[in-house]
Amino acid sequence: MLDIKLIRNEVKKVKEKTQKRGVDPAIIDEILELDESRRKLIQDTEELKKERNRVSEEIAQKKRNKEDADEAIQAMRQVGEDIKDIDARLNAVKTDFEDRMSRVPNLIHDDVPEGADDTENVEIRRTGDPRQFDFEPKAHWDILEDLELADFERAAKVSGARFVYHTGDGARLERALMNFMLDVHNKNGYREMMTPQIVRAEAMYSTGQLPKFEEDLFKIDGMEMYTIPTSEVTLTNFYKDETLEDAQLPVKFTAQTACFRSEAGSAGRDTRGLIRLHQFNKVEMVRVERPEDSWEALEEMTTHAENILNLLEIPHRTVLLCTGDIGFGSSKTYDVEVWLPSYADYKEISSVSNMTDFQSRRGNIKFKREKGAKPEFLHTLNGSGLAVGRTMAALLENYQNADGSVTIPEVLRPYMSGQEKLEAL
Numbered sequence: 561m562l563d564i565k566l567i568r569n570e571v572k573k574v575k576e577k578t579q580k581r582g583v584d585p586a587i588i589d590e591i592l593e594l595d596e597s598r599r600k601l602i603q604d605t606e607e608l609k610k611e612r613n614r615v616s617e618e619i620a621q622k623k624r625n626k627e628d629a630d631e632a633i634q635a636m637r638q639v640g641e642d643i644k645d646i647d648a649r650l651n652a653v654k655t656d657f658e659d660r661m662s663r664v665p666n667l668i669h670d671d672v673p674e675g676a677d678d679t680e681n682v683e684i685r686r687t688g689d690p691r692q693f694d695f696e697p698k699a700h701w702d703i704l705e706d707l708e709l710a711d712f713e714r715a716a717k718v719s720g721a722r723f724v725y726h727t728g729d730g731a732r733l734e735r736a737l738m739n740f741m742l743d744v745h746n747k748n749g750y751r752e753m754m755t756p757q758i759v760r761a762e763a764m765y766s767t768g769q770l771p772k773f774e775e776d777l778f779k780i781d782g783m784e785m786y787t788i789p790t791s792e793v794t795l796t797n798f799y800k801d802e803t804l805e806d807a808q809l810p811v812k813f814t815a816q817t818a819c820f821r822s823e824a825g826s827a828g829r830d831t832r833g834l835i836r837l838h839q840f841n842k843v844e845m846v847r848v849e850r851p852e853d854s855w856e857a858l859e860e861m862t863t864h865a866e867n868i869l870n871l872l873e874i875p876h877r878t879v880l881l882c883t884g885d886i887g888f889g890s891s892k893t894y895d896v897e898v899w900l901p902s903y904a905d906y907k908e909i910s911s912v913s914n915m916t917d918f919q920s921r922r923g924n925i926k927f928k929r930e931k932g933a934k935p936e937f938l939h940t941l942n943g944s945g946l947a948v949g950r951t952m953a954a955l956l957e958n959y960q961n962a963d964g965s966v967t968i969p970e971v972l973r974p975y976m977s978g979q980e981k982l983e984a985l
Contacts (some may be wrong), residue, residue: 675882688875766923912943
């Protein structure tokens with residue numbers, strides 16, 4: 561959520577940056593009108609409450625003097641009715657104000673390029689060259705089936721489309737990738753966490769999934785609770801409604817969880833294999849930083865995501881997202897994209913974002929620079945490190961052999977009891 565003081569004081573800048581994201585800047589005018597109404601009503605009710613206190617004292621004095629207080633009592637009743645009326649109007653205005661505020665995206669960083677969609681993202685760097693095969697390479701979904709590493713049909717029988725059973729070496733490889741990623745992030749100073757995977761609505765609101773993206777979530781019937789779309793939700797909310805000491809910063813978390821997404825509107829090739837599942841595993845990185853340190857932290861986190869693919873020796877590139885592709889709560893985002901031979905293209909495997917104080921305002925997460933200092937909102941950052949299913953897909957496709965087997969990257973072999981290849985049973 562944006563700071564209302566920022567909107568009041570820099571309305572032109574806020575409108576310009578909002579419009580660049582494809583949002584009608586008229587919502588800013590609506591917010592300012594509601595803000596003015598809200599402030600006026602608060603002022604009116606405070607003045608009436610002062611009047612009520614004055615009349616109440618007048619009544620008490622008349623009673624002490626054994627004077628007639630009926631007229632003053634009637635006046636106080638009227639003041640009470642006026643306060644009730646204003647409070648009702650104030651609550652309605654507050655609700656409308658907060659709803660509109662919750663639907664305004666974060667302000668983009670000045671570095672973010674303008675563009676309509678992902679075709680206008682800007683490539684920052686590229687690592688590794690796509691492999692040139694001397695045979696016809698398979699798509700990962702065919703490799704999974706041929707080597708009996710996964711079963712989509714039985715998963716569909718149990719849970720429906722876009723679910724999967726990982727089986728045998730497929731399950732072991734998934735677990736190996738998760739453990740490998742967590743170990744690498746541990747070495748980079750991230751504190752490993754094991755988090756809840758069901759959260760209250762207010763946790764989703766804090767990180768920006770609600771109210772805008774409710775259709776993408778799985779809600780538990782009859783409860784205001786949701787399964788998490790990413791452990792960004794649980795890790796960022798760890799310090800919800802808390803004020804940290806400066807010495808506690810920076811905070812660096814990592815966690816592996818299942819993630820649940822409805823993937824509303826997705827179709828086509830991405831719905832095959834492991835690219836867009838309703839349930840998938842992901843290793844997440846979250847950081848809580850002083851505002852002045854968050855931009856350097858964003859660059860470092862991006863290299864930490866890239867490092868997983870560097871160690872696995874899988875070709876990838878990093879792009880800076882444009883205004884038409886950047887997420888609702890992000891001020892600046894890098895996508896790390898992995899090369900998939902089946903697409904003859906790069907596919908996103910990690911998004912690393914600086915949310916600035918957008919989430920901390922919603923979640924009321926602050927810090928004090930020193931004892932007695934005024935609390936300030938922190939900056940929060942998040943990034944995939946990495947999406948495990950997509951990493952498996954990339955590994956299978958890039959390390960496949962002409963005989964149908966798949967070579968296991970050297971860094972993963974200790975996590976697979978020294979196994980060097982995935983082969984047909």
